Amino acid sequence: MRWAATALLALVGFAAxxxxxxxxxxxxxxxxxxxPELAPIRDARPTQLQAGxxxxxxxxxxxxxxxxxxxxxxxxLGVTLPARAIAADRVVAxxxxxxxxxxxxxxxxxxxxxxxxxxxxxPFDVELCAPSLHRxxxxxxxxxxGPAWLWWMLALVAAAAIVAAPLPVVAGLIVVWERKxxxxxxxxxxxxxxxxxxxxxxxxDGLKLLMKEDIVPAEAxxxxxxxxxxxxxxxxxxxxxxxxxxxxxxxADLDVGLLFLxxxxxxxxxxxxxxxWSSNSKWSLLGGMRSAAQIVSYELPASLALLTIATLTGSxxxxxxxxxxxxxxxQWNLFRDPFTFVAFFIWFVSALAEGNRTPFDLxxxxxxxxxxxxxxxxxxxxxxxxxxxxxxxxxxxxVGTLLFLGGxxxxxxxxxxxxxxxxxDAVGFAVFVAKDLAIVFVVIWIRWTLPRFxxxxxxxxxxxxxxxxxxxxxxGELVWVWLVPSTAxxxxxxxxxxxxxxxxxxxxxxxxxxxxxxxxxxxxxxxLGRGNT
Amino acid sequence: xxxxxxxxxxxxxxMVLNMGPQHPSTHGVIRFVIKTDGEIMREAVPxxxxxxxxxxxxxxxxxxxxxxxxxxxxxxxxxxxxxxAWALAVEKLAGLEVPERAEYLRVITDELNRISSHCVAxxxxxxxxxAITPFTYILREREYVNELLEMICGARLTYNYHRIGGVxxxxxxxxxxxxxxxxxxxxxxxxxxxxxxxNNALFVARLANLAVIGAAEAIDFGLVGxxxxxxxxxxxxRRDVPYSIYPKLRFEVPVGRGIVGTVGDAWDRYWVRAQExxxxxxxxxxxxxxIDATEPEFWRAPKKLKPVGDAMxxxxxxxxxxxxxxxxxxGANAYxxxxxxxxxxxxxxxxxxxxxxxxxxxxxxxASLDVVAPEIDR
Numbered sequence: 001m002r003w004a005a006t007a008l009l010a011l012v013g014f015a016a017x018x019x020x021x022x023x024x025x026x027x028x029x030x031x032x033x034x035x036p037e038l039a040p041i042r043d044a045r046p047t048q049l050q051a052g053x054x055x056x057x058x059x060x061x062x063x064x065x066x067x068x069x070x071x072x073x074x075x076x077l078g079v080t081l082p083a084r085a086i087a088a089d090r091v092v093a094x095x096x097x098x099x100x101x102x103x104x105x106x107x108x109x110x111x112x113x114x115x116x117x118x119x120x121x122x123p124f125d126v127e128l129c130a131p132s133l134h135r136x137x138x139x140x141x142x143x144x145x146g147p148a149w150l151w152w153m154l155a156l157v158a159a160a161a162i163v164a165a166p167l168p169v170v171a172g173l174i175v176v177w178e179r180k181x182x183x184x185x186x187x188x189x190x191x192x193x194x195x196x197x198x199x200x201x202x203x204x205d206g207l208k209l210l211m212k213e214d215i216v217p218a219e220a221x222x223x224x225x226x227x228x229x230x231x232x233x234x235x236x237x238x239x240x241x242x243x244x245x246x247x248x249x250x251x252a253d254l255d256v257g258l259l260f261l262x263x264x265x266x267x268x269x270x271x272x273x274x275x276x277w278s279s280n281s282k283w284s285l286l287g288g289m290r291s292a293a294q295i296v297s298y299e300l301p302a303s304l305a306l307l308t309i310a311t312l313t314g315s316x317x318x319x320x321x322x323x324x325x326x327x328x329x330x331q332w333n334l335f336r337d338p339f340t341f342v343a344f345f346i347w348f349v350s351a352l353a354e355g356n357r358t359p360f361d362l363x364x365x366x367x368x369x370x371x372x373x374x375x376x377x378x379x380x381x382x383x384x385x386x387x388x389x390x391x392x393x394x395x396x397x398x399v400g401t402l403l404f405l406g407g408x409x410x411x412x413x414x415x416x417x418x419x420x421x422x423x424x425d426a427v428g429f430a431v432f433v434a435k436d437l438a439i440v441f442v443v444i445w446i447r448w449t450l451p452r453f454x455x456x457x458x459x460x461x462x463x464x465x466x467x468x469x470x471x472x473x474x475x476g477e478l479v480w481v482w483l484v485p486s487t488a489x490x491x492x493x494x495x496x497x498x499x500x501x502x503x504x505x506x507x508x509x510x511x512x513x514x515x516x517x518x519x520x521x522x523x524x525x526x527x528l529g530r531g532n533t
Numbered sequence: 534x535x536x537x538x539x540x541x542x543x544x545x546x547x548m549v550l551n552m553g554p555q556h557p558s559t560h561g562v563i564r565f566v567i568k569t570d571g572e573i574m575r576e577a578v579p580x581x582x583x584x585x586x587x588x589x590x591x592x593x594x595x596x597x598x599x600x601x602x603x604x605x606x607x608x609x610x611x612x613x614x615x616x617x618a619w620a621l622a623v624e625k626l627a628g629l630e631v632p633e634r635a636e637y638l639r640v641i642t643d644e645l646n647r648i649s650s651h652c653v654a655x656x657x658x659x660x661x662x663x664a665i666t667p668f669t670y671i672l673r674e675r676e677y678v679n680e681l682l683e684m685i686c687g688a689r690l691t692y693n694y695h696r697i698g699g700v701x702x703x704x705x706x707x708x709x710x711x712x713x714x715x716x717x718x719x720x721x722x723x724x725x726x727x728x729x730x731x732n733n734a735l736f737v738a739r740l741a742n743l744a745v746i747g748a749a750e751a752i753d754f755g756l757v758g759x760x761x762x763x764x765x766x767x768x769x770x771r772r773d774v775p776y777s778i779y780p781k782l783r784f785e786v787p788v789g790r791g792i793v794g795t796v797g798d799a800w801d802r803y804w805v806r807a808q809e810x811x812x813x814x815x816x817x818x819x820x821x822x823x824i825d826a827t828e829p830e831f832w833r834a835p836k837k838l839k840p841v842g843d844a845m846x847x848x849x850x851x852x853x854x855x856x857x858x859x860x861x862x863x864g865a866n867a868y869x870x871x872x873x874x875x876x877x878x879x880x881x882x883x884x885x886x887x888x889x890x891x892x893x894x895x896x897x898x899x900a901s902l903d904v905v906a907p908e909i910d911r
């Protein structure tokens with residue numbers, strides 16, 4: 001019970017910390033709603049719109065009269081926007097304030113008596129997108145006097161600060177949480193001295209590291225050695241740009257969101273290799289090499305698993321992937337069809353490998369490589385590596401949540417309900433964090449249960465099992481999306497949930513109960529007359 | 534070591550890696566010079582001598598009784614059998630009788646200490662493979678054993694419990710019940726440990742068929758104890774060269790069977806130790822049943838201890854056959870003393886077995902042989 005209480009407390013405390021940051025984000029984002037139009041015209045379609053943002057309607061040939069009064073109507077939604085023809089084949093519509101999310105719709109452009117309607121078989125998938133931090137920056141830049149680029153830069157720095165500030169807190173709290181979990185799992189107590197029940201241990205550890213001497217080994221390549229930790233931090237930090245913690249708490253909804261995630265996390269491997277190699281220590285070099293081989297290999301199955309989801313959703317944008325899922329578990333991508341179900345596990349194990357977590361913690365295997373790539377580091381530079389590692393766990397959880405577990409979606413709340421109800425967005429944020437933490441817990445749990453792979457076994461697992469299976473998932477998903485009609489797909493989702501979700505959970509619970517029954521009382525204090533241990 | 538590196542002159546593809554004396558998984562201060570080609574080891578050469586304390590020389594400088602605390606330091610993970618070996622050797626040399634109760638107490642403490650030593654060995658092995666939680670589980674059990682031993686002799690690690698002619702103290706009141714309670718408690722713990730780590734697929738994949746030592750090879754290299762038995766050689770000093778009251782006890786000698794791989798692989802060495810836990814618990818139970826029938830005398834202290842001649846005693850320590858050879862010249866001190874320990878020989882085979890393994894496997898190999906630094910060098 002004590003364990004459960006502490007876990008709950010950890011969850012609540014952690015969620016509260018994140019919530020604060022999230023509210024700040026959401027508040028800023030909401031403030032941005034009133035910003036005047038300055039967003040660049042989106043040239044792609046289907047496109048995303050926000051209030052005050054403009055949308056480009058492209059015609060296949062010269063149809064429109066430039067200068068004539070124009071309106072654009074989204075037929076299925078009954079929304080008409082004022083528009084302006086800027087060329088014979090282009091019309092720009094401006095979204096009114098307070099606009100809502102829209103579903104797929106045909107678009108009709110009206111000029112006087114003339115009407116042109118888009119193809120009904122391929123309607124625009126139109127969504128009026130929520131404001132996000134980079135749009136907020138645009139708004140500030142336009143509002144204030146002076147060179148726009150300066151304000152824009154400042155606004156971006158402010159946005160970066162908002163995102164970066166919680167990172168050490170997130171990493172620190174996860175570290176404490178992990179140490180507590182490991183303590184309970186190993187029948188120990190864990191940190192309990194600094195702060196309430198040990199929850200400020202990360203501050204003490206961080207301060208200690210900051211006060212330590214920053215040593216650069218004499219024979220090390222000092223420049224690369226110094227730069228490596230920052231690169232790792234940068235790679236992990238950039239992922240936060242595309243993570244949609246809630247509908248509004250997203251820095252930028254990039255069209256290439258998933259691609260962006262994959263590419264910036266690859267910076268971490270560069271940094272690890274850099275740190276390991278430049279240290280001029282053989283242990284570090286071995287760690288760096290292992291890490292490079294491992295992350296590069298496991299990026300393949302991880303990317304293929306992400307592609308499976310991208311195929312299903314038809315978009316790489318993280319926000320759209322969340323929007324395409326429902327709030328209930330049977331509407332999550334995880335249970336969408338057999339291929340996504342398998343893809344989830346492939347992705348999860350690959351993510352463990354990319355994050356250097358047990359059973360794939362070979363780059364820093366302390367019983368083999370002393371400390372691996374960060375053997376020679378000390379002080380602040382050293383502290384960045386664990387920081388990145390633990391933030392990475394949160395990122396793994398966040399990516400899993402947004403791709404497979406429905407993201408921030410709250411039951412009975414759709415994006416239209418969200419408009420103007422910021423507190424609902426906070427609920428969405430809490431839902432996201434809870435799912436994130438659930439995955440983080442599993443990652444920690446695995447670490448303190450399993451032994452470590454050997455490097456050849458790890459590679460074997462990747463290249464002979466994961467990559468083929470991931471390919472099967474990807475191709476299978478393509479076929480599924482192509483062939484299976486939507487009603488059947490919905491039924492399949494329900495069936496997957498019943499078999500995969502409920503069935504596996506029931507099996508798991510029965511196993512846990514069995515273990516608990518067998519080994520319920522293995523602590524022997526009374527018999528030996530010992531005190532509390 | 535310098536000439537060693539020169540002798541193994543490296544090509545451009547290979548590098549020489551210095552593992553230890555300070556390294557997380559060399560179990561104390563052991564040093565290996567490893568020649569690797571990337572992750573694959575060409576050879577690992579053990580460098581013995583970092584913990585040499587001239588214990589055998591100290592035996593010449595203090596009295597027979599006075600040397601007993603030093604024997605604790607021969608193998609600090611499993612000190613009781615070292616006590617026992619010294620006591621046995623000197624008793625043989627001086628022709629002393631030991632009260633039966635003392636024999637029982639010696640065996641009980643030996644076996645408890647063997648259990649705690651195997652706890653360290655198996656837990657550390659799991660940790661070297663990367664699983665940290667089993668280590669804390671099993672160290673908890675070792676703590677209980679330490680407490681039991683502390684109750685009987687006041688020390689938790691270096692016991693100095695056995696005496697020449699007996700043992701230092703009788704069982705304290707209520708001790709037997711506590712030991713029995715712990716034995717009852719330990720049975721499910723062993724099963725839990727098996728479920729947690731012994732049969733863990735990853736653990737088995739790491740250890741099965743790793744560094745297989747055949748029976749003939751094990752004998753050639755002078756392996757003893759669990760390492761020898763894991764290779765399929767059915768030899769146990771307690772049964773085959775009986776001493777103390779072991780002939781009165783019923784126990785089996787677990788021998789490696791190659792359940793998941795080949796006989797003599799690293800997993801077998803692990804498994805044999807896990808089985809010895811069970812045998813040791815059974816022995817402790819039997820001793821506690823039989824000890825009531827003995828006289829209360831537990832120490833027949835020798836009046837004058839100035840023996841002449843030489844004697845050799847063999848005991849089965851946690852790391853196998855621990856022999857103690859002592860020569861007396863009629864003085865109060867031994868003229869010569871010598872301990873033969875298992876870890877020293879186990880170190881020798883590491884070089885042979887390391888060829889072609891991965892760096893990570895070296896750690897598993899060292900752990901599976903259960904070498905303990907002070908026992909190598911003394």
